Amino acid sequence: MDSKHPAGRLPEPPNPIADDGDEAHFCGTCAFSSACIAAGYNKPELAQLQCLVEHVGPFRAGEHIFRTGDPFRAIFAVRSGTVKTRMVDKEGREQVLGFYLPGEVIGLNAIYPEHFPCDAVALDTSFFCRFSFPAMSALASRIPAVQKHLFRLLSKELGSASLLAGDHSADERMAAFLMDLAGRYAARGFSATRFHLSMSRGDIANYLRLAAETVSRVLSRFRSQNLIRIEGRELELLNPDALRQLGQALLPD
Amino acid sequence: MDSKHPAGRLPEPPNPIADDGDEAHFCGTCAFSSACIAAGYNKPELAQLQCLVEHVGPFRAGEHIFRTGDPFRAIFAVRSGTVKTRMVDKEGREQVLGFYLPGEVIGLNAIYPEHFPCDAVALDTSFFCRFSFPAMSALASRIPAVQKHLFRLLSKELGSASLLAGDHSADERMAAFLMDLAGRYAARGFSATRFHLSMSRGDIANYLRLAAETVSRVLSRFRSQNLIRIEGRELELLNPDALRQLGQALLPD
DNA sequence: CCGGCGGGTTGATCCGGATCAAGGCGGACG
DNA sequence: CGTCCGCCTTGATCCGGATCAACCCGCCGG
Structure with missing residues (x-):
């Protein structure tokens, strides 16, 4: 009974483009915010960023954002909630690869194999920005700041992977x-x-x-x-x- | 006494551009070969790839290709030899992060921090292709195949990091x-x-x-x-x- | 020639954390 | 309401691999 769907309602509304002026609020904590800002809020490029972003959610605790083997089409930034990624071997043993907080990005390890190599499971009720990867790549070619941002995201994740080494x-x-x-x-x-x-x-x-x-x-x-x-x-x-x-x-x- | 420096001579010749028609042989095993080929051997873009590549070596066993804290300017593809990357914590304990074989690329985890977060040490006498990263990024903006290749390299390394998880x-x-x-x-x-x-x-x-x-x-x-x-x-x-x-x-x- | 040294192998012992076991707590549901 | 089930905690026991130790080998330098 709240105008800003608080969570726990509407089982998966399509809701492709953000619906509100809350935009700036959401994006402030987002991993892409600097890229968006670099692209310039007032330039036509922003319109293109808008085109490739899709707000998705809610996912309830236990629901999958993607599954192992799904074809890779997009990466996801956590808007709110928490996610774990995990691999399950053929004997059914689980291995948790990481936890992702608001503002962090999941799916980058799927670029190379072109299929998701792991599951992403919501731990909380969660919302995401979904970035079409082909569109993102195309945009990155035209806007160096976006390309740089993607390189940095990938590289950062490489660094954190060696934390648990x-x-x-x-x-x-x-x-x-x-x-x-x-x-x-x-x-x-x-x-x-x-x-x-x-x-x-x-x-x-x-x-x-x-x-x-x-x-x-x-x-x-x-x-x-x-x-x-x-x-x-x-x-x-x-x-x-x-x-x-x-x-x-x-x-x- | 061989015209193609076999290793173990010339302590670090500057030798910025490959000197021979062996190019294709070297590049056949290189991680960038597909990008080079995609760029088109006969197109002017190849000349640009040539500009940003520098053949370096030899490094003898135990020598550093880069050290923790060095400013990040380039990534390196192993042409021949083997490399380990490692971190050394302040108590002096070593942690080996990975081994790199001919055709593989080191230095990608330095993009985000802009300084190398680890040492790279030759295990064998080794030669490398050194790719200036700013130049590489600029080229990636103009040639989508190069951009794609970099994304794939980064993503692939993310995947292999979770092997030892x-x-x-x-x-x-x-x-x-x-x-x-x-x-x-x-x-x-x-x-x-x-x-x-x-x-x-x-x-x-x-x-x-x-x-x-x-x-x-x-x-x-x-x-x-x-x-x-x-x-x-x-x-x-x-x-x-x-x-x-x-x-x-x-x-x- | 010797001695030192890094790297490798093998044996004996020890210990941190896995596993097994039992029980508590709270939420979902009949 | 009571039961069940998932999650968490705590205690007792066990075991895989770390550690300690001894030794071999090849190499280097004196």
Whole structure:
């Protein structure tokens, strides 16, 4: 009963183009905002960006944005909500590849194989900007700022992939994970010390290559050391410096 | 005493443009060959590709192609030899990020930070094609095939980064590692069943998040099971199917 | 010639985290 | 209402691979 569909209504309205003057609000947290701004809000190029963007959603928790094997046609920027990407091997074992917050982009790893190599599953009710990739490429050829932006997005993701590379203790990985999330929330203007974990302990464990029990134990220990306050999935970082210290081997710089 | 510098001479000749008709031979195994061909050998665009390529080398085993923190100006395609990329944390611990064979490209993860986030170290005497990245970007804007190629390279590397993601046994990781190398050699026209491991057991161990002793033991076991023949760093795969089977959880498809 | 050294192999021991097990909590639904 | 089920927590036990240790080999430099 709200004019701005708050979530939890309208099972998948087509709603291709954004409907409102909320545009600037949405785009402020978007990974493409700088490209859009570089393209110039008042230039005709913006109209072209508008053409290739499609606002999609809502997806409810558990719904797929795309599935392994789907033909690659577009990349998606998270407008709101949270997503995990994962691969499922033929024995049915899941491997979580990453979590994506508002403003971040999923689907880039599908460019080369031309089919999505993983599933993307909403963890929250989520909305997305869908960017047709052929159109995006064509635009990138004409607007260097857009091309540069795409290169940077790809390269950035390469960097973050090597975050989980090393072999490190459960404590180090957990601390690095929390500080990474904190930094990414902060980069989008959210609180860096209080946030909601949209993913289950099991998903965190899988992502960090730990058992769910270990994640639970480490969080309990962090709590007992007054590093964090945690109730269910509500998290507060009480001593970010100590956590950064703990996770430093895994963290940038 | 050979007209085509065989390696091991001329400490770093400037030699900016390829000097010979061997061009096609070199480029046949290069990651950019398809882009070069797409650009058209006879068109004026090729001249532009020539302008932005610089052949560099030789680098001897242990020498750096680039170092962490160096400003990012170019990406490098391996012409011959092998490279490892690695990060060294402030406690001096090394983390090997990957190995690069002839035809593969290093430096893509530096686009976003604009400085190299890792070292690249030659494992063999190696030669490279150095592509000025600003020039490459400019060319990509004008030639869609080049742009597409860069996108695909970036995306491909994203995919391979998630190879080492999962938590798997030492045997699985080792088998997957060997089959991955085999596939990459095969893709460049080398033998898929007999090749030289340019990296030490320690480097393999570090890359796979194992101890060097474990790598040694697993290889010994594989040998005793007649899966491989190995003498020092010379490797022959005697039963690729069994190895693929072993590593399937980690391998594409 | 020797000694040092990096790399590799193999054996013995240890430990961090996986696994097994039991129980708590809260939400969905008959 | 009670039951079920997914998620989380905590305790007990186990095991794969790390670590420690000893040794070999080839290479380099003196």
